[in-house]
Amino acid sequence: MNAPLRDKSYFDQRASSDMAKHLPSQSRTTQETMAYACRILAMTEQEAGLAGQISVRSERPGAYWTLRFGLGFDEATPADFIEVDRDLNTLSGGGMANPATRFHLWVYDARPDVNAIIHTHSPWASALAAARQPLVIAQMDMTPLHNDCAFLGDWPGVPIADQEGVIISEALGDKRAIILAHHGYLTAGRTCEEATYLSVYLERAARMQIRAQAFGPLTPVDDDLAREAHDYLLKPSIVNSTFAYWARQTHGIAPYRKP
Template sequence: MKEDHMQVSLSYQLRHELVLACHILVSQKLDSGPFGNVSVRIPETNQYWINPSGVTFNQIKIDDVLRVDLDGNILEGNRQSHPGEIIHRAIYRLRPDVSAIVHTHSDNTVVQSLLGIKIEPLTQLGASIHNDQGIYTGYTGPVRSSHEGILIAEALGNYSVVIAKNHGLFTASRTLQEALWDFIVCDKACQIQLQALQLGIKQAELISDEYLQKSRQEVRQKQNQFMWTNFVNSL
């Protein structure tokens, strides 16, 4: 009985945090209507929780969240799965170390994806991401096949970020808090880089390699839990 209670408590906690992540993305104006996915792996299983199709991030509730296995079967929940679930499934298969994935079609990340280039180390934000990102250039429209999901997962490789050309950006990490904060950092870094391009700054001085790891630790690894608490308290 105690073990069953713990499983129920964990189930509720994971879904609750997923809903909070969706609401935080809305509060930061990073949602994109019915597009985008947030998922979190259920520890020690081949299953995960993910937002469904047809429910916007600002409207999602705990009962809307779906429990899905790595074959795409819905094990719990009454809504339809989102087509983007294919990508999450592929990443979880390829990366057993990943426990959470965040993806929306925020304006800055989508425009960055149109360029098909990586986030440059122009500031501490960009420097914290620069050596931790992959690029996927095989976009053929909305992802509908497991094969394309696998290709995006392979482009992610061992990185925490993958920019899918003409599509957007995915973050994958050990915790939902990390994946969410990485997405927010990426969006801001994209915004700065795009503004620099608009101003005609072509030869901006880049942060040197010796500071890239330090930036990653200071901006991403040390701040994600603090920022999560701050965002939640602001909802």
């Protein structure tokens, strides 16, 4: 006799319980996590000279940690991150912030839930940005961005002043990602691991969308199923374990430079 079919919620709860037990989060300093995040972005070919940025909200009000200007993602070490205030004055560490990180301040002000921001001009997301195309969620691996990727249709210019921060933060709204037309993308996570996870999957989604369009118009995933997959794939245990896997891969890029 066949056993009765159990509701999907049973398996979801069981998987969540098992993941919490078997996939514990790892202990790292903020700077170590940020260095791994930079290496992951480099590994997934998201660098564009010095255009990319990463920041993490500091415990000090109105301040954040960021990679000192002049370094690429692929050469970041924990010693290369500086803490800066609202006027981009360096509070901890040595060096200066990328002037374009100023718009991060506006996102942090508007979104108390956001603790990390990544912005890059990655090849595939930038191709969507150049074509002024929003993301279409048409495959399972794209669902972490379902109803979570905004679109800014006009470029406000190089984001080194306050007005660009106002425009970008308002366009982002309550989403965790945004494609910036003629520009690139931004991800805003509850943690640095989440922002990185979303960055990798956004770039992958953009690549998939562009390739799939060669076969005709895309068919979006059913809304209810996409919402379910979004919530499942953004479970902290999945996000953190995926980040840890990618971090292990980065050791093949290049050894950390000595501070």
